[in-house]
Amino acid sequence: MNRIITIANQKGGVGKTTTAVNLAACLAAAGKKTLLIDLDPQANATSGLGLDKRLIAKSIYDGIINSTPIDQILVHTFVPLLDLLPANDQLNGAQVELVEIENREFLLQQAINSIKNSYDYILIDTPPSLGLLTVNALVAGNKILIPLQCEYYALEGFAKLLETIELVKSSLNPELAILGIILTMYDSRTNLSSQVADEVRQHFGDRVFKTVIPRSIRLSEAPGFGKPIIFYDFRSSGAEAYIKLTQEVIEREETSAR
Numbered sequence: 001m002n003r004i005i006t007i008a009n010q011k012g013g014v015g016k017t018t019t020a021v022n023l024a025a026c027l028a029a030a031g032k033k034t035l036l037i038d039l040d041p042q043a044n045a046t047s048g049l050g051l052d053k054r055l056i057a058k059s060i061y062d063g064i065i066n067s068t069p070i071d072q073i074l075v076h077t078f079v080p081l082l083d084l085l086p087a088n089d090q091l092n093g094a095q096v097e098l099v100e101i102e103n104r105e106f107l108l109q110q111a112i113n114s115i116k117n118s119y120d121y122i123l124i125d126t127p128p129s130l131g132l133l134t135v136n137a138l139v140a141g142n143k144i145l146i147p148l149q150c151e152y153y154a155l156e157g158f159a160k161l162l163e164t165i166e167l168v169k170s171s172l173n174p175e176l177a178i179l180g181i182i183l184t185m186y187d188s189r190t191n192l193s194s195q196v197a198d199e200v201r202q203h204f205g206d207r208v209f210k211t212v213i214p215r216s217i218r219l220s221e222a223p224g225f226g227k228p229i230i231f232y233d234f235r236s237s238g239a240e241a242y243i244k245l246t247q248e249v250i251e252r253e254e255t256s257a258r
Helices: 016-029 045-050 060-065 087-096 105-113 132-140 158-171 191-207 217-225 237-256
Strands: 004-007 034-038 080-083 119-123 141-151 175-185 208-214
Touching: 004 016, 004 080, 004 132, 016 034, 016 045, 016 080, 016 119, 016 141, 016 175, 016 217, 016 237, 034 045, 034 105, 045 217, 060 087, 087 132, 105 132, 105 208, 105 237, 141 158, 175 191, 175 237, 191 208, 217 237
Parallel strands: 004 119, 004 141, 034 080, 034 119, 141 175, 175 208
Antiparallel strands: none
């Protein structure tokens, strides 16, 4: 069974790319052959795995816009079992170019079709918007994981995201389902984080993962060194949280497959 997980939230700064990079690395460390697709023009997932986007000759842009074979774009990262389809600045123009292309919502799905059976898990990092790149990611995926920041306005725009998911599901990808909501930037020292977490759990119940991702200086530092947190500081609270989240993701996915 293909496990293609789209990580999305149109609100920026919620830990989306942090979750994509660290979940991908932890899945690989758990022995799962994993592919991370960087579909965000900022290319932070690419740099978070130690690659300089300025030196990338071919990116996922070429795969979806120029129909370049994916095996010509694929990068084997320093993390065993973790591959990457990188992004670079060219992806900035894709939103405009996609408008003129027939069946534009299916281009990512078509691009990865030849290699999707080679992986246990494929994760897609998306832009902080609900534009055509994100729609491509929702069409290509069969599950969506939603990072939600433990701060005021956390639910702002959330209804719009759920509306978009339902629209994609009804018209483009009937297999799409929510894998779960992950609470990020949790600060146990404040009442605010607890209040937001309680409110989200009250609204969404079991859809919310038990694991919460803490605010962590080490998590913030790791991308600057081009390393997922388990390779930067294995003993940190951030590493512990992403290891636990990975266990939950595997459990949910393998339970649903039975």
